[in-house]
Amino acid sequence: MNTRTGGRRREVSVPDLVERARAGQHAAIARLLTLVEDASPLLHEVMTELAPYWGRAHVVGLTGSPGVGKSTSTNALVRELRRQGQRVAVLAIDPSSPFSGGALLGDRVRMGDHTGDPEVYIRSMASRGHLGGLSWATPQAVRVLDAVGFDTVLVETVGVGQSEVEIAGLADSTVVLLAPGMGDGIQAAKAGILEIGDLYVVNKADREGADTVRRELRTMLSHSERPEPAWRRPVLKTVARTGEGMEKVVDSLAEHRAWLSTSGDLERRRTARAEREIEAIALELLRRRWGSVGQRGLVPPLAADVVAGRTDPHTAAATLVGE
Amino acid sequence: MNTRTGGRRREVSVPDLVERARAGQHAAIARLLTLVEDASPLLHEVMTELAPYWGRAHVVGLTGSPGVGKSTSTNALVRELRRQGQRVAVLAIDPSSPFSGGALLGDRVRMGDHTGDPEVYIRSMASRGHLGGLSWATPQAVRVLDAVGFDTVLVETVGVGQSEVEIAGLADSTVVLLAPGMGDGIQAAKAGILEIGDLYVVNKADREGADTVRRELRTMLSHSERPEPAWRRPVLKTVARTGEGMEKVVDSLAEHRAWLSTSGDLERRRTARAEREIEAIALELLRRRWGSVGQRGLVPPLAADVVAGRTDPHTAAATLVGE
Numbered sequence: 001m002n003t004r005t006g007g008r009r010r011e012v013s014v015p016d017l018v019e020r021a022r023a024g025q026h027a028a029i030a031r032l033l034t035l036v037e038d039a040s041p042l043l044h045e046v047m048t049e050l051a052p053y054w055g056r057a058h059v060v061g062l063t064g065s066p067g068v069g070k071s072t073s074t075n076a077l078v079r080e081l082r083r084q085g086q087r088v089a090v091l092a093i094d095p096s097s098p099f100s101g102g103a104l105l106g107d108r109v110r111m112g113d114h115t116g117d118p119e120v121y122i123r124s125m126a127s128r129g130h131l132g133g134l135s136w137a138t139p140q141a142v143r144v145l146d147a148v149g150f151d152t153v154l155v156e157t158v159g160v161g162q163s164e165v166e167i168a169g170l171a172d173s174t175v176v177l178l179a180p181g182m183g184d185g186i187q188a189a190k191a192g193i194l195e196i197g198d199l200y201v202v203n204k205a206d207r208e209g210a211d212t213v214r215r216e217l218r219t220m221l222s223h224s225e226r227p228e229p230a231w232r233r234p235v236l237k238t239v240a241r242t243g244e245g246m247e248k249v250v251d252s253l254a255e256h257r258a259w260l261s262t263s264g265d266l267e268r269r270r271t272a273r274a275e276r277e278i279e280a281i282a283l284e285l286l287r288r289r290w291g292s293v294g295q296r297g298l299v300p301p302l303a304a305d306v307v308a309g310r311t312d313p314h315t316a317a318a319t320l321v322g323e
Numbered sequence: 324m325n326t327r328t329g330g331r332r333r334e335v336s337v338p339d340l341v342e343r344a345r346a347g348q349h350a351a352i353a354r355l356l357t358l359v360e361d362a363s364p365l366l367h368e369v370m371t372e373l374a375p376y377w378g379r380a381h382v383v384g385l386t387g388s389p390g391v392g393k394s395t396s397t398n399a400l401v402r403e404l405r406r407q408g409q410r411v412a413v414l415a416i417d418p419s420s421p422f423s424g425g426a427l428l429g430d431r432v433r434m435g436d437h438t439g440d441p442e443v444y445i446r447s448m449a450s451r452g453h454l455g456g457l458s459w460a461t462p463q464a465v466r467v468l469d470a471v472g473f474d475t476v477l478v479e480t481v482g483v484g485q486s487e488v489e490i491a492g493l494a495d496s497t498v499v500l501l502a503p504g505m506g507d508g509i510q511a512a513k514a515g516i517l518e519i520g521d522l523y524v525v526n527k528a529d530r531e532g533a534d535t536v537r538r539e540l541r542t543m544l545s546h547s548e549r550p551e552p553a554w555r556r557p558v559l560k561t562v563a564r565t566g567e568g569m570e571k572v573v574d575s576l577a578e579h580r581a582w583l584s585t586s587g588d589l590e591r592r593r594t595a596r597a598e599r600e601i602e603a604i605a606l607e608l609l610r611r612r613w614g615s616v617g618q619r620g621l622v623p624p625l626a627a628d629v630v631a632g633r634t635d636p637h638t639a640a641a642t643l644v645g646e
Contacts, residue, residue: 275626282640307378317602
């Protein structure tokens with residue numbers, strides 16, 4: 001289905017689209033996600049329609065450096081969740097592809113074992129649309145997948161700095177993947193991973209060094225306890241290739257989800273997330289409003305003045321916004 | 324010098340600080356850059372003072388994947404520029420350090436050969452302050468270094484997605500570093516690098532495969548010519564460790580700088596850069612203004628409504644900004 005056909009786009013009925021998406025039609029889900037990616041003017045209506053339905057899904061973030069077996073783990077996780085009867089959506093975020101607007105792996109490739117399973121929906125998204133970053137589009141894509149009825153929404157992202165942090169802000173539960181033999185092992189892992197994981201998984205556990213990685217990680221985690229009601233972050237071992245250990249991962253995720261509910265942390269995390277979403281959208285509304293009053297036309301001459309040293313960017317900006 | 328001592332900060336006289344920085348005092352330069360990093364309220368005055376002096380420096384961006392020898396190349400480039408009598412500043416941006424606010428390599432380590440040379444100033448900056456990203460602080464740090472009198476300002480950043488693109492927007496000339504034996508060589512290089520480089524350098528040219536990398540890169544570049552007045556992007560070879568080939572790099576940079584002036588591209592690039600800076604600052608002013616009118620207090624209850632499905636983030640945002 002080509003959702004970008006101009007002629008068809010105008011005919012979209014949002015309530016109809018939402019109804020079809022909630023009935024499990026992949027094409028309708030894809031269409032909704034494209035509206036998100038495109039920051040379509042219809043998005044507001046889409047979100048209004050979906051609001052009554054979201055909040056049920058368990059949003060799981062999955063991150064790790066390249067090479068730890070992220071795609072394999074995602075696939076194995078999906079397989080295990082399916083075995084337990086869940087409907088699963090995967091959002092694979094690709095932060096490394098600024099120009100193509102595409103993803104490292106095409107959707108077709110990623111579908112892997114799950115092609116043809118109507119209860120699994122997999123989508124790759126470039127993390128950088130014109131509105132920038134995970135912060136704008138991804139939370140709304142997650143809302144779509146949640147509201148159309150998936151039990152678990154997996155958000156997978158390569159661990160490169162910012163995206164790791166953002167995924168932790170986005171998910172109810174964050175899984176950090178590691179593997180033995182990745183350069184200097186744990187030492188090479190960025191310090192950031194200690195702060196964001198709710199669950200740690202040492203993948204490729206059949207390789208030498210897995211136990212060392214696990215032990216070192218546990219030590220490091222014990223030195224960086226978070227000032228929160230105590231959730232003891234487990235460090236599990238898997239061999240995603242064979243599925244070994246995945247059941248335990250899914251069990252731990254369920255435990256974490258239950259702990260989140262009991263501790264009140266789920267509400268807190270989700271409210272904090274919604275605050276960031278609202279602020280990002282509000283800022284975008286301000287930006288548009290500002291753009292629409294025509295002051296935007298003042299920017300090029302002001303920029304020329306800055307280049308020539310006749311003024312500075314702060315004075316120019318203050319002029320623009322009338323301060 | 325501890326620039327963060329509260330008591331001293333209040334005594335700062337911006338004109339005095341600027342004068343001392345322009346006289347080459349590293350402590351004063353460091354102080355100015357800290358004002359930038361901290362988004363100090365004094366920044367506006369700093370920029371106003373500096374405006375008459377900027378625009379002389381050649382701003383050179385240097386990017387490449389981890390392992391291509393970026394630090395070594397920066398050092399070798401500095402050495403060669405010094406040999407030609409230039410005053411050189413290096414801004415090393417670290418996009419991978421979200422939590423520490425620090426940098427991969429401390430300033431002291433990085434100084435390397437250049438410690439004690441008053442004509443070389445090296446500073447590491449975390450790319451993610453509270454205002455986020457290269458887009459806010461880095462251009463202003465570059466303005467500082469330009470205005471205080473450095474002939475070349477090198478901005479070095481690890482090539483991880485977004486930062487590569489941003490560095491290209493920031494620099495007059497962008498150098499993309501590669502090396503043989505990096506996984507699948509060119510194929511592994513992100514597609515993005517073809518769009519951002521003005522100069523390509525195959526480092527570690529004494530290793531096997533350097534010529535292949537160079538040849539493949541040339542072929543790829545020839546297929547991605549940019550719709551601009553013709554600058555034929557050179558692909559050079561270096562051994563940064565020994566300094567081999569660095570003179571040619573410096574020559575090519577000078578040629579590119581001259582070409583930029585003649586073609587009018589320098590003016591265009593710098594104006595576009597100033598536009599982005601002005602817009603980022605204007606947006607920040609809007610954000611602050613919005614925050615100060617107290618509407619911010621509406622965010623948490625609205626967020627709770629979003630979580631509960633009583634409203635959606637778009638409707639909440641529209642309420643906030645009064646639409």
